[in-house]
Amino acid sequence: MATKNIYHRFKYANKHFKRWILPLLFLLLAQQDWAQNNNQIQGSIDEIAVIEQKAAINKVLRSSKNSMLSFASSNFDVHYIVCNWNIDPAIRYIQGNVKFGFTITEKANSITFDLANELLVDSIRYKNNKLSFSRPPNNSVVINLGNSLEKNIKDELTIFYKGIPPAANSPFSTFTNSSHAGVPVMWTLSEPYGGKDWWPCKNGLNDKADSIDISITTPDKYTSSCNGLLIKELIVGGKRTTFWKHRYPIATYLIAIAATNYSIIKDSIQLGNKWLPLMEHAYPERISEFKNAASITKRTMQLLHNTFTPYPFINERYGHTQFGFSGGMEHQTNSFMVNMNETLIVHELAHQWFGNKITCGSWKDIWLNEGFAIFCTNFSTEKFYSETSLLNLYRSQINFITSNKKGTVYVDDTTSVSRIFDSRLTYTKGGWVLQMLRWKLGDDTFFKAVKNYLEDPALAYRYAFTSDLKKHFEITSGKNLDEFFNDWVYGNGYPSYQLRWNALGKSWVNTTLSQTTSDNTVDFFEMPVAIRFKNALRDTTIIIDHQKNGQTNFINIGFIADSAFIDPKLKIISVNNTVVKSQAISNDEDVIMFPNPVKNSFNVLISNLKEGSLQLSLYNSTGQVVWQKRNENFRGAEIYNIPSDKLSSGVYWLSIRKDKEKIIVRRILK
Ligand SMILES: [Zn+2]
Numbered sequence: 001m002a003t004k005n006i007y008h009r010f011k012y013a014n015k016h017f018k019r020w021i022l023p024l025l026f027l028l029l030a031q032q033d034w035a036q037n038n039n040q041i042q043g044s045i046d047e048i049a050v051i052e053q054k055a056a057i058n059k060v061l062r063s064s065k066n067s068m069l070s071f072a073s074s075n076f077d078v079h080y081i082v083c084n085w086n087i088d089p090a091i092r093y094i095q096g097n098v099k100f101g102f103t104i105t106e107k108a109n110s111i112t113f114d115l116a117n118e119l120l121v122d123s124i125r126y127k128n129n130k131l132s133f134s135r136p137p138n139n140s141v142v143i144n145l146g147n148s149l150e151k152n153i154k155d156e157l158t159i160f161y162k163g164i165p166p167a168a169n170s171p172f173s174t175f176t177n178s179s180h181a182g183v184p185v186m187w188t189l190s191e192p193y194g195g196k197d198w199w200p201c202k203n204g205l206n207d208k209a210d211s212i213d214i215s216i217t218t219p220d221k222y223t224s225s226c227n228g229l230l231i232k233e234l235i236v237g238g239k240r241t242t243f244w245k246h247r248y249p250i251a252t253y254l255i256a257i258a259a260t261n262y263s264i265i266k267d268s269i270q271l272g273n274k275w276l277p278l279m280e281h282a283y284p285e286r287i288s289e290f291k292n293a294a295s296i297t298k299r300t301m302q303l304l305h306n307t308f309t310p311y312p313f314i315n316e317r318y319g320h321t322q323f324g325f326s327g328g329m330e331h332q333t334n335s336f337m338v339n340m341n342e343t344l345i346v347h348e349l350a351h352q353w354f355g356n357k358i359t360c361g362s363w364k365d366i367w368l369n370e371g372f373a374i375f376c377t378n379f380s381t382e383k384f385y386s387e388t389s390l391l392n393l394y395r396s397q398i399n400f401i402t403s404n405k406k407g408t409v410y411v412d413d414t415t416s417v418s419r420i421f422d423s424r425l426t427y428t429k430g431g432w433v434l435q436m437l438r439w440k441l442g443d444d445t446f447f448k449a450v451k452n453y454l455e456d457p458a459l460a461y462r463y464a465f466t467s468d469l470k471k472h473f474e475i476t477s478g479k480n481l482d483e484f485f486n487d488w489v490y491g492n493g494y495p496s497y498q499l500r501w502n503a504l505g506k507s508w509v510n511t512t513l514s515q516t517t518s519d520n521t522v523d524f525f526e527m528p529v530a531i532r533f534k535n536a537l538r539d540t541t542i543i544i545d546h547q548k549n550g551q552t553n554f555i556n557i558g559f560i561a562d563s564a565f566i567d568p569k570l571k572i573i574s575v576n577n578t579v580v581k582s583q584a585i586s587n588d589e590d591v592i593m594f595p596n597p598v599k600n601s602f603n604v605l606i607s608n609l610k611e612g613s614l615q616l617s618l619y620n621s622t623g624q625v626v627w628q629k630r631n632e633n634f635r636g637a638e639i640y641n642i643p644s645d646k647l648s649s650g651v652y653w654l655s656i657r658k659d660k661e662k663i664i665v666r667r668i669l670k
Helices: 015-028 045-062 284-292 294-307 342-350 367-384 387-401 423-441 443-455 466-477 482-490
Strands: 076-088 091-104 108-114 120-126 140-149 154-163 175-180 183-188 211-219 223-225 229-236 239-246 258-260 263-271 274-282 320-322 327-329 335-337 495-504 508-517 527-534 539-546 551-556 563-566 578-581 591-594 601-606 612-620 625-634 638-643 651-658 662-669
Touching: 091 108, 091 175, 120 140, 140 154, 211 223, 223 239, 263 284, 263 294, 274 284, 274 294, 284 294, 284 320, 294 342, 294 367, 327 342, 335 342, 342 367, 367 387, 367 423, 367 466, 387 423, 423 443, 423 466, 423 482, 423 527, 443 466, 466 482, 495 527, 495 563, 508 527, 508 539, 539 551, 563 578, 591 662, 601 651, 612 638, 625 638
Parallel strands: 076 211, 274 320, 320 335, 495 578
Antiparallel strands: 076 091, 091 154, 108 140, 120 154, 175 183, 183 258, 211 239, 223 258, 229 239, 263 274, 327 335, 495 508, 508 551, 527 539, 527 563, 591 601, 601 638, 612 625, 612 651, 651 662
């Protein structure tokens, strides 16, 4: 799911960026001067945030006790679902029946489905009989099976029900009646806990149906939209019925319906040698917006299909359905959209892999859905826009993530819907965790691991936890990622870096890199850190594997640098980084020693000599050798660190002998 407030903090200055981000930003940046004349503004960001929070709180309060959790029983496994629904977009009401094909997983004389208390069950049919049932006040229906059913019995039953779905008719309720251009529209949006508000179901995250068949009947001036393939449409007695089938596993919250006077656009997308049908349901007054966006949908579909794994529902179709929620929702094969903004298109399409093919195994792991969706929107910017646009986007995201020093990507409180869908942590920082894994492991390993994750038969078309994703990155890279996940997924905050550096001789630099962390749950972020060195003519970027504070490195960069920059391409979440340049040490000598006078150790940089054998000897003032090192494979320029902690105070002499010929002597003071 994507809501407007996920994007509102990203301010893109770049002209190219404006071309496609502006339409959504106009909806979002109501407080920005430059947006105030736009008549699409629907409310300030603060209002949107307040409405979202209220909707979330309503959802929590309405559910008795902890009814965030499903009360459906775990003694049966759902195989197929056949739904027949009657609705009228102008009237808040649903009437229908839902048939479940299931297998009993432990001997049972009753099974329980989730269903809002407000909805009335008329009857439950089982083998031509009616079954008795009860309605405990926890939004469920307990069905008495009569005889107990043995484990592994396959069976089916049908629930007939009707009523007014609960909750105020706000834009964020799960079953919404609204209007566009004066025409009634209804839609559903069940994520995360709303399925039971409009149909009997298993509301949790542990049992995908293998297939669904759905019919939706409306007054014939409307048409409806649903998951999967449209099989046929019938008009009888002033009523129009559309029949849909979907033959891939699907989680309850990804099943959705909508109805209004939709205009339908049929198109197709080439994926290899296959043409995937694209079916759009647009409000008639917005049809050109949907037509114009087709090229974005196509190139994004091709990018994700070629980068990760084939489109997960390739035997059916993809499409968008317009609705009035202020954002988008990745209903399987059919994303519901407030508009056709590019970021929203990419976000919801990415969810078809990350969220729908593999669904988060618990709401604690929702970043597996939303983090990947953010990763993919950034990845698409990287592919289709300039580097300046990308870096502007990254900068705004880093500023957003670091606007608070605390908070974990992993959800610590799933009773709070606003925490589950926290745009800073679950979405943006979640996306950056993936980008930082790509930076740490390299493109080949990263994309291979993601592919392996998507193709893992234990996860594909099923559910995954954070540990499942971690396992794939570890297996593919051969690296233990405990530290990385503890720091970035389960830990709080981010680092701020301090770099001290100086030029050494004609081509070397000496760096000392430290970091402070924003929250004490993480004492150090072990990361590769890029440092860019430049002068008027040249520049180069080196990578320091940062493992401890005060870490010193000597690096041959090939020129005399005059300035340095930490993380120039924004690979790491960090802010308030500082760079201090110390005095350059002698630019033209073949031997540079520092510091001098020495303390516990000192460094000798030797350059401009020919390759060959090299001998370093340290003599005290009476001519005795106190330290010696021989290098048969001297490469022409090297740094040596010589211990001096055990030396007593006084004068010493360092002799450097090259191939038994050239002798250089330097005076040292301790
Ligand atoms: Zn999303």
